[in-house]
Amino acid sequence: MAADLEDVRAWVGTLADLGGGLGDAExxxxxxxxxxxxxxxxxxxxxxxxxxxxxxxxxxxxxxxxxxxxxxxxxxxxxxxxxxxxxxxxxxxxxxxxxxxxxxxxxxxxxxxxxxxxxxxxxxxxxxxxxxxxxxxxxxxxxxxxxxxxxxxxxxxxxxxxxxxxxxxxxxxxxxxxxxxxxxQRSVTLRPAPDTMSYLTGLLPVAQGVACYAVLTRAADTARAAGDPRTRGQVMADTLVAALGAQANPAPDADADAGAASDPAPAPAPTSPTSDPAGPAGSISLQLVMTDRTLLRGDDEPAHLVGYGTVPAGWARDLLRSTGAEVFLRRIYTSPGSGRLLAADAKARRFTGALREVLIARDQRCRTPWCDAPVRHLDHARPWESGGTTSTVNGQGQCEKCNYAKQAPGWTADGTAPPGDRHSVHTTTPTGHRYRSRAPAPPGTPAPTPRPSRAELHLSDIVLAS
Known part of the structure; x- marks a missing residue:
């Protein structure tokens, strides 16, 4: 069996040299x-x-x-x-x-x-x-x-x-x-698209799907016949948004003043998905993560839109200026070396806890390698019953499927904060294979410097738990 495995790996290397000196038919x-x-x-x-x-x-x-x-x-x-x-x-x-x-x-x-x-x-x-x-x-x-x-x-x-x-x-x-x-199985899903766009997809019974499309098509044809300058697709998209009453009220989180140079550099955190939305009842909140430099000084450091991903700095500022909705700010502090999220403002609107907010802001998506599903569970990397602590280092965001999968016998995981690097979780499967997952870099992450001291890490967890 070992020989078979090595043979397959050898073929992978051989394929890199194929195709040289051939004619088109070959x-x-x-x-x-x-x-x-x-x-x-x-x-x-x-x-x-x-x-x-x-x-x-x-x-x-x-x-x-x-x-x-x-x-x-x-x-x-x-x-x-x-x-x-x-x-x-x-x-x-x-x-x-x-x-x-x-x-x-x-x-x-x-x-x-x-x-x-x-x-x-x-x-x-x-x-x-x-x-x-x-x-x-x-x-x-x-x-x-x-x-x-x-x-x-x-x-x-x-x-x-x-x-x-x-x-x-x-x-x-x-x-x-x-x-x-x-x-x-009918459902609606949202996926990111390039250039700060998104795919909103509805899986519907065929009769309903055809009927919905016919309504949007008729609205587009009517508008275009009346001289509307928008394209047919633009009218259909705008009609859908208007019909759902989905003009969102963004409630971005952003930095305030960083304070003394020796303090951790602040970076914003998104609000918890379970938090009440800002604005009137029934309104929708959008959560932006950006540095104070992007928000207040016009820097080009990209922001992060929760539920979508990275967005250009100018686009984020335009969104804040154009909406007219209330804007709520929440600060998070990061390590000046690795960008590791350390602490958050204790003051917030109906949050269940600063630690939860930090983990969601840090992980953004499920931490299992190659999963990328939305975070549904916040879990201990090393289980509580095995001595795992409730802390930023031992915490991770996961989707429901991944959290249940690692509860099978033989799975283990450990959270670490490597020197000069972002938070990592090392997962070992029952066969002994080991996989590493690193938290994505938050906006404004500086160049790597030495790891924070144990005292800094311990202090940050005390602040978050308060």
Whole structure:
């Protein structure tokens, strides 16, 4: 096994030297061959992931883990190994188990590079709700020996349609029930987009989605016909915002005067997500983190908009000037060396505690590597029952899934404040693999200098707990 692992790692290095001195026809052939290699690698990952799942479950049962918790944390380890989010880890492991245990023909085509990982995943997704025997029929009809040439020529959409046609033929009631259940998955999500924009996405039943789009389209057509200078897309976006009454009232947090040069340099902290919004009842608060230099002196140090990410300094100041809403300030102090958040104003509006605010401001997103989900839980890196302290060093923000995953047997974590660096959490999985997560740098983080003394760190935790 060790030889196999070293062979794979050697291939990675070999690929860096491919392609030199080839003609264009050979380059096209090489592109195809590499695509087939990617499929074969994905198939190997699926087989290894499935074996890993079996082994981990056996180990957990042997350790006396209750059956309802057996398997907890396995997908999270797969995600870390693949440098992916826990949500994607669940998908990777679920797909691997379906391919290895229930869809041998699809796995075979993936191994040969006839199917890409994406298309194999589509087949798993489109058969997940069917009985095992019906999934086997679709696997054989679309990926069996007599279908290799045909399936290789299908686009993603055509492959999904073919699977759906066979599924409806085999079990029309299951297809209908699936469509009815899908309505329960309706949701609205928000994702950052470039240039201080965002994607607001609604997953709706098709009739409602088409109806909503028709209303926005009609509003745009009417406005444009009346001479509105805005583009069609601008009118649709503005109509949506107006219909929701979502003209937000920003309530940014920003620095006040830093004081003496020997004091920690202040940096702002966002308010807690559970804090009451500023302004009238029903209004929305936006939370900005920026330095006093950005707010008051016109510096170009970027700010941080909670729920979005980094925004230009000028854009942040324009937002404050243009809204007309109340602005509430809250100060946080950072280490002059590493930018580590140390303390916060004790005075605030209905906050549950300064320590909570500092952790949210420091971590911004889930601290598990490659997760990037919103913070839902504030947790001890080293558990309280194992001697962990309630402090900035031992605290971390996590999403719900990651917090539950690390409660499985064999997971450990420790928070540290390395010299001249930001706060770090080192997580060790049951297999002994170790992963580091560093807190993002807050606005105005200075160049690294020596680590604060133990007395400074202890004092900051006392202030935060007060």
């Amino acid at each position: 380059r096209v052939d090489l592109i195809r061959a590499l695509e087939e290699l990617k499929g074969a690698a994905a198939a190997a990952q699926a087989r290894v992931s499935c074996d890993f799942d079996v082994s981990q479950r056996e180990a957990q049962r042997a350790a006396g883990v209750p059956e309802r918790r057996v398997g907890q944390g396995v997908a999270a380890q797969v995600a870390l190994a693949r440098r992916d989010s826990p949500h994607r880890g669940d998908q990777h492991l679920g797909t691997a188990k379906a391919l290895v245990r229930e869809m041998p023909h699809t796995l075979g085509l993936l191994t040969r590079g006839v199917l890409s990982e994406r298309r194999a995943t589509l087949l798993v997704r489109e058969t997940a709700y069917l009985a095992r025997e019906h999934r086997a029929v679709i696997d054989a009809e679309l990926a069996g020996p007599g279908a290799v040439e045909a399936v290789a020529e299908l686009s993603d959409r055509a492959l999904v349609a073919a699977a759906q046609r066979i599924a409806y033929r085999l079990d029309p009631h299951a297809v209908t029930d699936r469509a009815r259940r899908a309505a329960s």
